Amino acid sequence: MPDATQSMEAIEQPAVIKRGSRFSGYLRAISAMVWKDLTAELRSRELLSAMLVFALLVILIFNFALELDIRTRETVTSGVLWVTFAFAGTLGLNRSMAVERDRGCLDGLLLVPVDRSALYFGKVLGNLIFMLIVEAIILPVYSLLYDVNLFHPGLMAVILLGSVGYVAVGTLLSTMAVQARTRDVLLPILLFPVVLPLLVAALKASNGFLQGFNMEEIWPWVYLLIAYDVIFIAVAFMVFDFVVEE
């Protein structure tokens, strides 16, 4: 009931504060979405465990496919990491949206009288948190396995920027993909060609930090990452309504 009393108060307040409270209502809707995803995951743990096991398997396969000896390791580490993140990411995105759809959550959420974009940002934040958790586990495991030092603040920033863009586009596209008849195969096909520039930029920037390149060589990639993030968050914000209509 606290919500009801708050909205009653909001009605009685002058207009300026009312707008403020509407904004805080927006933020509350987002945090409620995130909270719902996190508690559900805390109970079942099926999403994170699947992503993690899958990511570890991908790294394992890379180990044999590329024969990650000391010399090749230097140059391919960022590539291996980003391919792993991207693959594990699609798995997570697909699952997280499929859950909404299968349990009829999506229909319920659409009934909530809140701007649809709040649903989008809530879902993006939830997915981002899952992705960052997976990355936070994969990175130390990788550096342990291959004795590479991955703890570089620049690399962390790049991974954050890359994950934000990946999840921003991925959430939009997976919302469409899970509503299709071919939902099992659709997401990677839709996502990868669109997300390619982001992956290229993230990969090159990470590689630059890992190999200790000059910042002049890294900045273009970082700018590209930021531009990608901003552009696609804006686009997704504008078109998300059409993806969840009805």
Added chain:
Amino acid sequence: MEPIPKILKVLNWITSALFVVALYMVLFFAPREAVMGDVQRVFYFHVSAGWVGGLAFLVTAIASGVYLARGDHRWDQIALASVEIGLFFTLANIISGSIWARPIWNTWWTWDPRLVTASIMELVYIAYLLLRQGVDDPDRRARFGAVYSIVGFISVPITFLSIRIFRTIHPVVIGSSDPAAMSSLTMDPKMRVAFFFSLFTFTLVYVTLLWHRLRLQHLAERVEQTKMKVLSA
């Protein structure tokens, strides 16, 4: 189906005639390039096909935007028709480029920004068709298609930029936006005439094909409606 409108009939003839003239100009009127020889003649149609591909996807993105804004079904039909044409012409562009590259760069394929971007673009719009195919509800299919075509179209220039930064050391001039500079060839006046003539002709070919493709769409819908009527009767 109502008979082909008169304007379209005229357009058919004009386009066909211009295409023959363009073929003549490219093959006989334009002089042989001094360094690359005859294969350079592919250039005129190669660039024109690429231009039509880009134009078609631009039309798709715009039509999709209008569809989302207004909800008018016809704009979605334009988007879909244009994607199909764009896919064919982009494919023609990629393959002819590859054939041209073989004797000149001595390889079928290089990871050149234009090449890779064209291929990624092709993949984006194949994904677009797969998405549409996977959605049964017509209204939702149109909305999803529109959203994806907009997202895809915005990603294309970013892809180009990323690969261009990736490959800053490429043998040919890639800094210039002028398509003629692509092969670092200097066009003499006759070549220029042939080039712009084929660009114009291909644009007309695009318009004609789009029109026919839209008529096909109408016919398909009419068949669908008749089918429903027969089944429910």
Added chain:
Amino acid sequence: MLLQEVPVNTFNYMLLGFSAILGIMALFLISLVVRFRNLYRDLEQLEGNDVNERTYTTGF
């Protein structure tokens, strides 16, 4: 390469290039024609059925 007086003979590649472009365009045209023809056939069949059904019911 620039010093070369006679251009390289790339005539066959030119032929290949043009046949690729024209072939793909022809492919699109053919696909249009085939789809048109199939749809017209469907329509004829359907409307034939439609007409038959109607004559049948009215005749009854």
